[in-house]
Amino acid sequence: MRDTIVLTRQGDVAVQDIRAGDHVITRGAGMVQVQSITRQRALRRAISITAGSLGDTRPDCDIVLPADQKVLIRDWRAQALFGQDQALVAASSLVDGEFIIDQGMQVLELYTLELGQSHVIYAGGLEVAGAIEPVQDLRPAA
Template structure:
């Protein structure tokens, strides 16, 4: 099966400043991810502040801001249905650092809890969830004013508020 990806980095001409050169982990939703809103599903790149997105833990809430960044980072390919029935609802690509809400045996295995937020890279099994290496990705960080669980391609993913909060707590 050939992954649906943004393409490999390497060779070819890339203008200076076009792509972040650091390969540090950066979480965010990959361009093309389908996000449920009050007006139906919308590609993440078409969202804007004020758009009401459907969340797991707060219903429909407005987006406060969106940050976009093009980076070279670890990418994880998730085959449709590999995280549960219809989760994701299509083959999807994630940043390895993107935190995913798992509510099955994986949560017990990782943290001994019924549900847990884990980085996508921790879910790699080599068969249904694959490490596809360093990729050039355009990532969208969605901020909702407080940590939220967003839906993207049927997966439950942490908002950027959660990522910023966890970095603040790690620094303390």
């Protein structure tokens, strides 16, 4: 999403300011070079997550994610909801109706960082997964 802060070699950078050739910090592979970045406006189900609702500073500010965005959780939720120490889950599976809310269908400005393979990156104070393969159900916004 536009204005989402991504952790890069240069520090915190808004996603729309990242360019091919820049390096983002990943959870498992350290610095990885961005091969390309695409932007798309699409009608998607949106999930709003209140600052601090996934831990003390996770996320570090209120954020809106597409419902299918994978988020890495590594706290009691992973154990309680999925029986694991950590879990990579769709944002929609975290909806609680109070701090994590399904906002319904909205036009979202989405950015995809192509890193060559799937990585977990640091964005908006969360650990989120990059796309493993292009999403097929995107519909361009009117």
